[in-house]
Each structure stands twice: as C-alpha cells, then as structure tokens.
Amino acid sequence: MKLNRKLRMGMIGGGRGAFIGAVHRMAARLDGEIDLVAGCFSSDPEKSRASGADFFLDPARVYASYEEMARREAALPADQRIDFVSIVTRNNTHAVVAKTFLTAGFHVICDKPLCFTFKEGLKLREVVRKSGKVFALTHNYTGYPMVKEAREWVRSGKLGKLMKVVVEYPQGYAITALEAGTISKIANWRMDPTVSGVSNCMGDIGTHAHNLARYITGLEVKEICAELSTYIPGRLLDDDGNCLVRFSDGVKGILFASQVSSGDENQLNIRVYGTKGSLEWHQEDPNELDFKRADAPRVTHRRGNGYLSAAAQGATRTPFAHPEGFIEAFANIYRGAATAIADAIEGRKAPKEGYDFPTVDDGLAGMAFIETAVKSGKAGAKWKKFPKF
Numbered sequence: 102m103k104l105n106r107k108l109r110m111g112m113i114g115g116g117r118g119a120f121i122g123a124v125h126r127m128a129a130r131l132d133g134e135i136d137l138v139a140g141c142f143s144s145d146p147e148k149s150r151a152s153g154a155d156f157f158l159d160p161a162r163v164y165a166s167y168e169e170m171a172r173r174e175a176a177l178p179a180d181q182r183i184d185f186v187s188i189v190t191r192n193n194t195h196a197v198v199a200k201t202f203l204t205a206g207f208h209v210i211c212d213k214p215l216c217f218t219f220k221e222g223l224k225l226r227e228v229v230r231k232s233g234k235v236f237a238l239t240h241n242y243t244g245y246p247m248v249k250e251a252r253e254w255v256r257s258g259k260l261g262k263l264m265k266v267v268v269e270y271p272q273g274y275a276i277t278a279l280e281a282g283t284i285s286k287i288a289n290w291r292m293d294p295t296v297s298g299v300s301n302c303m304g305d306i307g308t309h310a311h312n313l314a315r316y317i318t319g320l321e322v323k324e325i326c327a328e329l330s331t332y333i334p335g336r337l338l339d340d341d342g343n344c345l346v347r348f349s350d351g352v353k354g355i356l357f358a359s360q361v362s363s364g365d366e367n368q369l370n371i372r373v374y375g376t377k378g379s380l381e382w383h384q385e386d387p388n389e390l391d392f393k394r395a396d397a398p399r400v401t402h403r404r405g406n407g408y409l410s411a412a413a414q415g416a417t418r419t420p421f422a423h424p425e426g427f428i429e430a431f432a433n434i435y436r437g438a439a440t441a442i443a444d445a446i447e448g449r450k451a452p453k454e455g456y457d458f459p460t461v462d463d464g465l466a467g468m469a470f471i472e473t474a475v476k477s478g479k480a481g482a483k484w485k486k487f488p489k490f
Contacts, residue, residue, distance in 0.1 A: 102134045102436070104443040109138045111174060111183040111207075113167045113198050114190035116142030116152030121212060122189045125239070126156075128431035129187065131418075134439050138162055139183050141170045167198050171205040185210060185235070185442055192304070193217045193296050196225045199236070203228050208235040208442045210435065214308055214471065215464025217298050222461075222468045223490065229461045235445055237438035238459040240312040240467075242369060244433030246404045246425070247390040249457070250413035251317045251373070251380050254392070260375030266318060266346070266354035268371040270310040271362035275340050278333045292336050299475045301338035303329065306369075307358035307474065308467040312459065313371055314356070315466060317380075320348040322470060324486050329478035332361050344474055347484075388424050412457070434458050465490050 102108070110129055115122015122142070129135045139162035142152035146165035153163030164170035174182045185208035188198050196216035199209050209229075215238060216222045229236045242248060254260055275289075291297045291305050298304055315321065324347040329339040340361050346354035362368075369384035381391040388404040402409065405421030416433045419425055437458035444451060469487050477485040 102132075102439045102443045103449075104134075104446065107133070108135045108184045108439055108442060109182070110135050111170065111186040112137060112140040112142065113170070113186060113188045114142065114194075115140075115187075116148055117155060119189065124428065124431055125187050125189050125210075125212070125435075127428050128241075129435045131428065131432040132436055132439075135435065139164070139170065139174060141165065141167045167201060171201045171207070174207070175205045183207060184446065185438075188212060191290055191296050192298055196221045199225060200228050203232040203234050203236070206232075206234070208438075208445065210237045210239065210438050211464075212239050213312075213459075213464065214298070214304060214467050215461065216468065219465070219468040219472050219488065219490075222465045226461045226465060226490075235438060235441045236461045237434060237441070238461065238464045239431065239434050240309065240316075240459040240463060241427070241431045241434055242309055242313050242384060243316045243457075243459060244416065244430035245384075245387045246409070246413040246416040247382055247387060247402070248313070248317060249416050250390055250402065250409050251371075251382055252319075253410040253412050254380055255318055255373065255375075259377065259392070260373060260379060261377030263318060263320070263350065263352045263373060263375045265374040266314050266320070266348065266352060266371070267374075268310040268314045268354070268356050268369075270306045270358040270369045271365040272306065272360045272367060273363045273365045275333060275360040276363050292338050294337055297338065298471065299338075300329070300471050301336075302340050302358050302360050303327075303342050303474050304338075304471045306360070307342060307344075307356065308470060309369060310356050310358055310371075311470040312463060312467060313369065314346075314348075314354065315463070316459075317371065318348070318352070318373060320350060320352055321466070322473075322487055323347045323349055324484050325470070325473050325477050326482055326484045327474040327477040328482040329475065339475075339478070342474065342478070344477075387426055387430070462490075 141164040143149040186202045188211040291301045326345040329342040341359040344356040372381045378394045390402045392400045437456050441456045473485050
C-alpha cells in the first residue's frame with residue numbers, strides 16, 4: 102500500500118461474541134496498514150457501545166445505527182473520517198448497509214455472500230459502479246498462497262486443457278442436532294430463510310466451493326443439476342447438497358457441500374484435472390499443493406519457497422517451514438483492497454492486471470450459484486442454466 106498514513110476503518114456488526122467480526126479485525130490489522138477507528142457493532146445501541154469500549158474506541162465514534170454512522174462520518178473533515186467500512190452483518194442486511202456507505206462516499210469491504218437475492222445483487226452492482234468506490238468481498242480462501250499458485254498453474258498451461266473439476270466442502274458440526282436420537286437445537290440464523298435467504302448449506306459454504314473453483318480455473322458455471330437435502334427435522338433450509346456442474350469450455354465438474362458429514366471439520370478441497378496433469382489442494386493443509394501425472398510420482402509444492410510463482414510468494418508473510426493459515430488468507434484480501442483504496446485516494450490508476458481480491462461481480466456469481474442450485478433442487482434435480490449478468 103502506497104500511502105503516507107494508515108487507512109481508517111469502520112465496522113458494521115461484529116461486536117461482542119461475533120466470531121467473524123474478530124477474524125476481520127485481526128486480518129485488517131495484520132500488516133499494520135489499517136486502524137479500526139469507528140463502528141456500529143450491533144443493532145442494539147447498548148451492545149454497540151459496549152463493544153466499542155472493548156476495542157478502546159472513542160465513544161463519539163461508536164454509533165447506535167449504521168445510518169447515523171454513515172451520516173456523521175461523512176460530515177467529519179477528510180483527515181478524520183473513515184476511509185472504508187467493513188460489513189460483517191447477517192446476509193439480509195449486506196446490500197442496504199453497503200448502499201448506504203457507498204452513496205455516502207465510502208469504500209466497502211463486505212463479508213460474503215454479497216446480499217440476500219440475485220436481483221438485489223444486480224441493483225447493488227449498479228450502486229458500486231455509479232459510486233466509483235472500491236468494493237471487495239471476503240471470499241477469503243482465494244487469499245491462500247497455494248491457491249494463488251494453483252491459479253498460476255492453470256493460467257500457464259501446466260495442467261493442459263482442463264477436463265474436470267471436483268470441489269468439496271464437508272463439515273460435520275450440525276450432526277450433533279441428532280444426538281441420542283432426539284432433536285436438539287443448534288441456534289443458527291443461517292437456517293432462517295428470512296435472514297439467510299433461500300439456502301443454508303449452499304449459501305454458507307457451497308458458495309466458497311463455487312468461488313474457489315472459479316478463481317483457480319477461470320471457468321464460469323453454465324448449468325447445474327443439484328439435489329439439496331435437509332436431514333435434520335424441523336429445519337427450513339438445506340444442510341447438504343450435491344451438484345453436477347457444466348462449466349464453460351466444455352469442462353465438467355462435481356460440487357458437494359455438507360454440514361452433516363460426521364467427523365469432518367472444515368474440509369474444503371479441490372481437484373482440477375487436465376490433459377497434462379492435475380492439482381489438488383486441501384484447506385486444512387493449506388501450505389501444500391500437489392501436482393499429479395499419470396506417468397510420474399505425485400509432487401508436493403510448499404508455501405514460502407522460491408520455486409513458486411510471484412503471485413504465491415507475494416501472498417506469503419513468513420519463510421518456508423513456518424505455516425500460515427486462515428487469518429493470513431483473510432489479511433491478503435484486506436491488503437489487496439487496501440492497495441486499491443490507497444490508489445483511489447491518491448488518484449492513481451489501477452494496475453493493468455487489476456487487483457487480486459473478489460469483487461461485486463464475484464459476489465453476483467455466488468448469488469447466481471445459490472439460486473440456480475435451489476431452483477434445480479426444487480425441480481427434482483433438473484439441469485438449470487445460470488442467469489446472465
């Protein structure tokens with residue numbers, strides 16, 4: 102980031118007890134380029150004030166509502182107001198909060214998914230374009246160095262012509278709701294369609310699998326045949342899903358996401374098969390990337406080594422043999438967005454190759470994936486085409 106000061110960050114949501122809010126704050130400050138200076142950390146003004154005190158913020162910069170925050174921050178002198186806002190609220194509020202701050206003149210970093218519906222996402226993209234502001238979406242798995250290395254392999258032709266993509270995201274936490282043959286409650290707003298949207302499992306973690314496949318391969322999904330299931334009685338949304346996928350360029354694929362896969366924790370993984378070889382990456386072992394051929398042993402490449410691409414090395418903070426993980430991947434998204442924001446502040450043109458972080462268009466692709474998968478599932482696992490956007 103080329104700026105003679107730190108960027109000033111505000112946050113919406115993410116107060117006391119919020120896991121993802123803490124992750125965003127740690128990631129934002131990891132490189133010493135960003136300071137949290139303001140926020141509305143809860144829809145409850147008392148909780149927001151208490152969280153602001155936890156973060157040692159000036160009470161005058163801790164707000165009772167996001168509307169008040171946008172209005173009052175915009176009225177501050179340019180050398181005091183926030184440069185951007187980080188949105189870590191629930192799905193159904195992402196779009197309205199983002200629109201409020203974009204129209205008030207602020208850059209935005211937003212947790213995924215982009216918004217509540219695909220149609221809402223189309224409207225938000227118009228707001229982003231009209232504002233001219235930076236909009237980053239935290240699909241954080243694209244921040245891992247070895248994911249960037251995988252993308253470079255595909256781009257360089259190391260795998261040859263792509264034929265098949267298999268991406269999986271099994272979790273097992275929700276299976277505990279069936280313990281001892283009785284239905285116990287797992288308090289989870291993602292199972293509430295009025296808050297989460299039309300999908301739980303595919304909307305929450307299936308979108309990460311979809312985004313990872315797009316990022317590494319550069320392919321777009323054209324059609325999906327999906328079967329979504331709800332194994333835990335009483336739930337209104339899916340907790341498991343299996344998709345057959347037709348990508349661009351004639352590539353075929355399988356995408357599976359589940360929250361009832363007993364024994365799995367956060368087992369996002371991807372395999373990409375080409376005519377010259379294939380790659381394999383696992384999120385729970387993120388520092389390794391395997392290259393495989395039919396006529397040779399598997400070769401494991403490790404993060405932090407000089408034989409990797411510039412993209413992978415540029416996303417690495419520590420030398421080889423010192424593992425990096427989840428927070429650092431998030432931090433790479435923040436660092437990329439911070440560079441774009443600093444360039445905008447200084448009036449510098451974006452680099453020819455652009456910036457390496459997920460955008461509103463990536464978010465729209467995610468919303469298209471969610472709604473197409475649900476549409477296919479409701480039709481009895483029929484092939485459904487992706488909407489154009």
